[in-house]
Amino acid sequence: MKDKNRYHAEEPFQDSEQEGIQAEDVAVDDVNAEEEPVQEETSESEILRLNKELEESKAAMEKEKREYMFLMAEFDNFRKRTLKEKSEIIKNAGEQVFKGLLPILDDFERGIEAASKTDNADSVKEGMVLIYNKFKKYLEQNGVKEMDTKDADFDTERHEAISVVPVAEDSRKGKVLDTVQKGYTINDKVLRHAKVVVGQ
Numbered sequence: 001m002k003d004k005n006r007y008h009a010e011e012p013f014q015d016s017e018q019e020g021i022q023a024e025d026v027a028v029d030d031v032n033a034e035e036e037p038v039q040e041e042t043s044e045s046e047i048l049r050l051n052k053e054l055e056e057s058k059a060a061m062e063k064e065k066r067e068y069m070f071l072m073a074e075f076d077n078f079r080k081r082t083l084k085e086k087s088e089i090i091k092n093a094g095e096q097v098f099k100g101l102l103p104i105l106d107d108f109e110r111g112i113e114a115a116s117k118t119d120n121a122d123s124v125k126e127g128m129v130l131i132y133n134k135f136k137k138y139l140e141q142n143g144v145k146e147m148d149t150k151d152a153d154f155d156t157e158r159h160e161a162i163s164v165v166p167v168a169e170d171s172r173k174g175k176v177l178d179t180v181q182k183g184y185t186i187n188d189k190v191l192r193h194a195k196v197v198v199g200q
Contacts, residue, residue, distance in 0.1 A: 100138055105133045139184075147183035147194050149176045158183060160193040167199040174198050 111127040118124065139145075147158060154161065154174050162180055167173055176196045183194025 100142070102110045104131060104135050104138065107134065108150065116153070130147060143187040144191060145185050148184065149179045149186060149194050149196055152176045154198045158190060159196045159198075162195050163197045164200045165197055172199040 014043050049051070108131060111124070111131060114127060117122045134144075149159065152159075152175070154176055161178065165177055167177070176194075178196055178197040180197065181192075181195040184191040
């Protein structure tokens with residue numbers, strides 16, 4: 001009888017313990033229920049932030065693309081303008097050269113006309129020398145100069161050997177003995193090689 005009463009006395013204790021466990025489960029569920037909206041809010045804010053960063057990146061990319069296209073167009077215009085200016089410089093330079101030659105051509109025409117009216121060879125020769133000197137001066141003013149080949153050492157960069165002649169003196173070997181055709185430079189660059197005879 002006592003054991004039976006003891007058993008019945010312990011049952012309320014077990015029921016209260018189970019109720020306590022159930023209460024704890026409910027409390028945990030309540031906590032979890034409260035945490036879920038926070039996570040959802042965090043996810044939404046993260047998505048908004050990422051979307052904003054994406055839009056900013058797209059805007060920056062579009063800006064850089066526009067700037068790149070602008071620079072490409074500017075470079076293309078610069079290239080075309082440079083080519084045009086270069087061709088005009090070459091064209092105008094040629095015009096200036098020929099314009100400077102016209103007075104010399106006039107002198108030749110006057111010299112030919114004067115030579116047909118006179119038998120004095122000395123006066124004709126004098127006129128030819130004047131025209132020659134004028135023409136040579138004009139070339140020098142435009143950077144064209146005659147090479148000095150007299151007793152010069154043979155230089156393949158400036159001379160073209162058309163003949164080699166044996167010489168007795170060692171000091172004459174490798175030297176320019178005669179110039180068959182004069183050489184010229186323009187602004188210190190070879191315009192035409194001098195054709196020479198070289199001692200060997």
